[in-house]
Amino acid sequence: MRVRLDELAKRLGGEVAGDGSVEITGVGGIREARPGQITFLANPKYEVYLPETGASAVILGGDHPDIAKPALRCANPYVAFLKAVKLFSADHVEVAGGIHPSAVIGAGVSLGAGASIGPHVVIGDAAVLGDGVVLMAGVYVGARTRIGRGTFVYPNAVIREEVAIGERVLIHAGAVIGDDGFGFAKDGKCYLKIPQVGNVVIEDDVEIGANTTIDRATTGTTRIGRGTRIDNLVQVAHNVVIGQNCIICAQVGISGSTEVCDNVTLAGQAGLVGHIRIGENVMVGAQSGVTKSIPPDTQVSGYPAQPHGVARRIYASLKTLPELARTVKDLLSRVERLESPAKKEE
């Protein structure tokens, strides 16, 4: 691809300073960029590389002094650069387009314009796929499931029946969406399965990691809010509700009916018990065990999870615990010694 800087400014947002007719053919870091490429400057410590960069143009913050080279000025140079990376990356996952003859498509399935259905895909009856949906090889989509336009599903992922998936969702390989929740009623010593007849709703612009599992609700809905990003090997149990723009890192587990509000970050391997509420903007540290509801705008960590400052002090003291125990033992004998003459005096 080859695009003039002034054209690029329209696509990325921002304004040109200098010669807008320079042609850009790719992207590069400030130290590696070659003529023809555009680079960016976001972190002031990279300023020193600016005079010698080989790039033909630079993305700068709005308040950066003018430079000799053509520049594209915008509010967030890093974000603009990421958009440029995407624009210039030949999409490395090629999609053949059309319906592969080995795909098996049920009765009454509705396929949007430009949908791409890969080899060995199976789509159940009455499923509805929007425009430009991509199902790569070996994907399974259950009956009556709806997938919004522009959603991309990587190989061998499984989306069961009656799930609703929004637009521009990314579902990575091996993810399972809509499997049964884990619910049983005790009948003597046996466990009787509670039918899991609810569904899963994944809102627009969500990303679901490889081999992650999202259970369908017992009744009602397990919901993942718009713009939330979920990493690999995460477990989301039945009737969990996750808000918008959350970051859920790898191997996190969220137990049944727990609510995670907007803009929450759950770091890797954290675990949440069921039936609690994690307030907006909460950050949960890696490997934390969250055993009760967390108010908004709080950082917690440790097991059981505490406000982060408290947890940090606890874990700092923990290192001195063996010494503390020795000190207390020593104090005990010293106090006994102090007491014995006192007792004699009585």
Add this chain to the structure above:
Amino acid sequence: MRVRLDELAKRLGGEVAGDGSVEITGVGGIREARPGQITFLANPKYEVYLPETGASAVILGGDHPDIAKPALRCANPYVAFLKAVKLFSADHVEVAGGIHPSAVIGAGVSLGAGASIGPHVVIGDAAVLGDGVVLMAGVYVGARTRIGRGTFVYPNAVIREEVAIGERVLIHAGAVIGDDGFGFAKDGKCYLKIPQVGNVVIEDDVEIGANTTIDRATTGTTRIGRGTRIDNLVQVAHNVVIGQNCIICAQVGISGSTEVCDNVTLAGQAGLVGHIRIGENVMVGAQSGVTKSIPPDTQVSGYPAQPHGVARRIYASLKTLPELARTVKDLLSRVERLESPAKKEE
């Protein structure tokens, strides 16, 4: 479906009180149920909704006083209601029945009556499948594996060779059963693979969660006992033996050769080291790290796992640890002050 109450009583177990000819067409909670539906009363706090329920009949405990509406009396109303839910749920996973033409079936495979083999399924040579077995799309069954009647395998699950699976087992999407155990012998700096030539036995009425992995034994058998329920993303290592009616929650890891006895509950993300024995009726708390054998009828939690009462006291004291450290520091200087005049007196 439309069934008379007296007919329903025969199917669910229990006795009719009142008009057994009333026709039931579905189920509903006591507050939502409409005419034609049956509801249930198990928890006394829902008693208040009984007079105004729209349901045509109510499932009651045996000792509940008579009510105006037709009733079905039984020992466990909730369990009977769950059976009714199942009965009236149009099975939402439709199964086409028969063998899909894209399935690849090995030499000498034995298929029971009414088996349903989905698209792109692969079955290895000499596998034996009982009556009514369902393999959904993309399932792989290895050579000489045996699957009992009524077992249901969701899409893209993998069951390797020479595994034995009982009757009415549910295996969720993406689960892997019978992959190699993780065993190596050190040969200088390298690890030489120890051949994993044992198998896996899954007994009747077991449920295996999505993307869960159950390793085959090095030699002998990795075994999951009858009625045990395993959630998603669980790791069961080689030569583990799990008893009957256990509950293994999501992301639990059980290391090699550990024995889990009957009626054990392992909560989410718990980890068990290898070569230990977890006694009957043990409950292991979420995220616990179990480092040694646990006697029967015990609750443990924490890292390393302690009897639950002990762990609770430890974690409660933990919160006060920084303060405790300050108090000890203060005591130390006070004792030193107390000692110094005492020393003078000597």
Add this chain to the structure above:
Amino acid sequence: MRVRLDELAKRLGGEVAGDGSVEITGVGGIREARPGQITFLANPKYEVYLPETGASAVILGGDHPDIAKPALRCANPYVAFLKAVKLFSADHVEVAGGIHPSAVIGAGVSLGAGASIGPHVVIGDAAVLGDGVVLMAGVYVGARTRIGRGTFVYPNAVIREEVAIGERVLIHAGAVIGDDGFGFAKDGKCYLKIPQVGNVVIEDDVEIGANTTIDRATTGTTRIGRGTRIDNLVQVAHNVVIGQNCIICAQVGISGSTEVCDNVTLAGQAGLVGHIRIGENVMVGAQSGVTKSIPPDTQVSGYPAQPHGVARRIYASLKTLPELARTVKDLLSRVERLESPAKKEE
């Protein structure tokens, strides 16, 4: 298979003592072996079973006294026995060989001699597979991915585009290699996906467990070193570099850009934060939370991970913490009592 002992010695390494013409048809433990089988003696406590073993030959250490039966002497009898087990195991995963007609193979794919491509496999354009590569049913290999000779991929594993896999690698069922790393830039409240345009390199003789996920790098390479063994359900994030001959147990999580040097062992469910370095020969205990770089030749455990001896003392003291708190409370009142007469004296 039937092979003379002197032939076997050439294949396993080692020297024959006694009659090299005896024919060996299989392997067995020292107590179970029958005539025709070879057994081994590595652990002196099994010496007592040597006189009565039914085996026709015994693998012994080089310095073991001569025995009545034919023997194969070598430096490491257990390792030689494992090689014999492998030799005599009829490979229990049969591989049909050739290309199954249901496989879908892209344009310009290069297949080595003797490659075996199972049913419903999909191979992207311009992929290169070495001699004897086995792709079992339902495996997906992306465009331009290279797989070295003798590598074996179990069913339904997914290897995305532009991944490089070495020789004799084992990839278990459901593993996902080369899925997108988890990287986002904040744009207001939203997260903008950072394109993940790097790759994954898996060196020779690596093993990757079932349902394990290995992310492709943001730019550059996520690398797994030669001879490293990874268990099931492990998460390896983008730009992680793992050295040679490491053991990574089940459910471990390694965050982005962390470097794990040679000969490291990470026990089950351990978690490593990003951007740290784990030195050579480090051992990380089960469920540990590693929050900073670890120098070589160290054992660490606990949360946050400490040198193992320190952690052990901490967790031992932890059990006595509630008692310690009571003792301190008691000391406090005793010191107060001691101080009050002292104060009076002032």
